[in-house]
Amino acid sequence: MTTPPTGQIRAPTAETAWNEPAALVAAMLNPALIATLLSAAADAYTRRQTTGMPWALSFIVAPMTLHQGTREALPVSTRTHLSTWISHHPVLRAGFPRRAKVLVAPVRAGLRFGLRHDVLEVHHDCLKPATLPHTAPPQDTEMHDILRSARLLGRWIAENETAAVFAGLGVGP
Known part of the structure; x- marks a missing residue:
């Protein structure tokens, strides 16, 4: 990259990888991915609390995973x-709180996707998995880590009051 005589920096050329972080962020905010991680968390939560995971906890699970x-x-x-x-x-x-706020719209999109495509179900304001993935992602991949973390969070937050989870993390439902 060269600097023009005016001192302004030119836009990156096509050969640079500057767009790779943007592509990674877009992939992480994919509604299908968010629906899948919410389904994994809801499944783990439901195994401990049969009522299902309060849907508001989706806004905790996604930013943490x-x-x-x-x-x-x-x-x-x-x-x-x-x-x-x-x-x-x-x-x-x-x-x-900042991470959670940034993810509000993507989490809503993930919830809509999950409900529309039978990945999630809502019963009395609580999420339950409608279907679970038939195959696990390969070990040692970021997807595997995300789903493992989502399942852990589902079990973990099931042991706490929803209000206490929100208060502890400094956010409100």
Whole structure:
């Protein structure tokens, strides 16, 4: 890339990979992906609380599983209490409200997609999986990590009051 005489920077040429991060973000905000991760979380939640996962928790699950830093910081089991985990990760908690706000529209699109394509069902304001994927994603892929995290979050938030989850993360339903 060269600098024009005026000091302005030219737009990147077609050979640069500057559009790759944008493509990655678009893939992560895909309604089908969001519907799938919500289905995995709702399935895990429903195994602990048969009523199903309150649909409002979709706005907690998606930002926690799609944000790589948060996903990597999640515990491997639900033995760690959610409030303890939050207190040990103040930087992730501080950024969570902004991440959650940015994902409101994509989560809504994922919910609509999931309901329209029989991935999710709503029963008394709670989500339940309508169908589960027949094949698991390959091990050691980001998709595998996202779905594993979604299932963990489903089990974990089932052990907490919905209001406490929102309050602990500094957001409101």
